[in-house]
Amino acid sequence: MAAVNSCRILRDWFERHPENHLHLHWCPAHSGVEENDAVDADVKYMARSAERGHHNIPDYNGRFPRSYAYRKHCITSSILETWEEEVRRDPAKYFGHTHFRHPAFRQLKHTRNFPLKRLGGRPTLVARFVRCLTNHAPTGWYRNRFRSSLNEPTMCRLHSGPPAYHTREHVLFECDHYTRRYRYSSVEDLLSSMDPFYQITEFLKDNPTALSFDDIPGGA
Numbered sequence: 001m002a003a004v005n006s007c008r009i010l011r012d013w014f015e016r017h018p019e020n021h022l023h024l025h026w027c028p029a030h031s032g033v034e035e036n037d038a039v040d041a042d043v044k045y046m047a048r049s050a051e052r053g054h055h056n057i058p059d060y061n062g063r064f065p066r067s068y069a070y071r072k073h074c075i076t077s078s079i080l081e082t083w084e085e086e087v088r089r090d091p092a093k094y095f096g097h098t099h100f101r102h103p104a105f106r107q108l109k110h111t112r113n114f115p116l117k118r119l120g121g122r123p124t125l126v127a128r129f130v131r132c133l134t135n136h137a138p139t140g141w142y143r144n145r146f147r148s149s150l151n152e153p154t155m156c157r158l159h160s161g162p163p164a165y166h167t168r169e170h171v172l173f174e175c176d177h178y179t180r181r182y183r184y185s186s187v188e189d190l191l192s193s194m195d196p197f198y199q200i201t202e203f204l205k206d207n208p209t210a211l212s213f214d215d216i217p218g219g220a
Contacts (some may be wrong), residue, residue: 051164098168102191105133119201128204128211132168137211140166153217166217172200172212178207 014020018126087094099105119126131137140154155163156170158177164170171178173185182199184190209215 044069096209100133100191100196101188102196104195104197118197124212125201125204129200131211132172132200132204136169137168137171138213139168139171139211140214140217141168143217155217157218158215168211171215177215178203178210181206 010022014022119129128137129138136142140156143150143152144154154166156166156175156177157163159175164174169187172187172190173180181202184188184199189193190196190199206211
């Protein structure tokens with residue numbers, strides 16, 4: 001929000017007079033500044049340290065580095081360490097009982113790296129992928145579990161044959177409205193494959209409306 005307000009103020013200032021302008025100059029950061037180079041070296045040492053939460057870094061001539069990058073790294077390391085401890089204490093409570101139980105889906109990383117990076121930074125695909133992993137997709141099962149008081153439709157009518165209970169598993173393995181490259185018939189089979197991340201991704205790419213609000217259960 002601060003950035004938006006800054007842009008609004010600058011634009012107003014630019015429009016007041018034609019001579020109001022701004023010159024931008026690039027200056028190489030830390031280039032040739034011995035103290036800053038030392039701080040950068042300490043930050044890299046921290047980042048490459050195998051021991052998580054290790055803060056006993058070398059000092060520089062009796063002074064400890066206090067750069068923004070160093071502080072940010074320390075805070076991030078501490079948060080991730082606490083996060084991982086909570087997850088190890090009770091995985092089912094943290095992830096939920098319907099979260100896909102596979103190491104590839106339980107990596108605690110920054111969102112910008114996982115799964116955005118592997119999915120090519122496509123927000124819609126990432127949203128459907130996460131819905132699939134967590135079972136928080138707009139399915140009949142989700143409506144029944146979390147919105148039962150609203151009496152919303154829960155049956156899938158997209159496939160041939162009689163209506164079927166609309167669940168994540170129905171979408172992934174049963175509904176003939178969708179195409180599949182794999183031949184798995186259960187979550188267990190899917191998760192035992194060489195790369196379930198890839199299998200789910202390809203399924204979602206081949207079926208752009210799967211686990212989206214476009215295919216949400218409708219009325220009769």
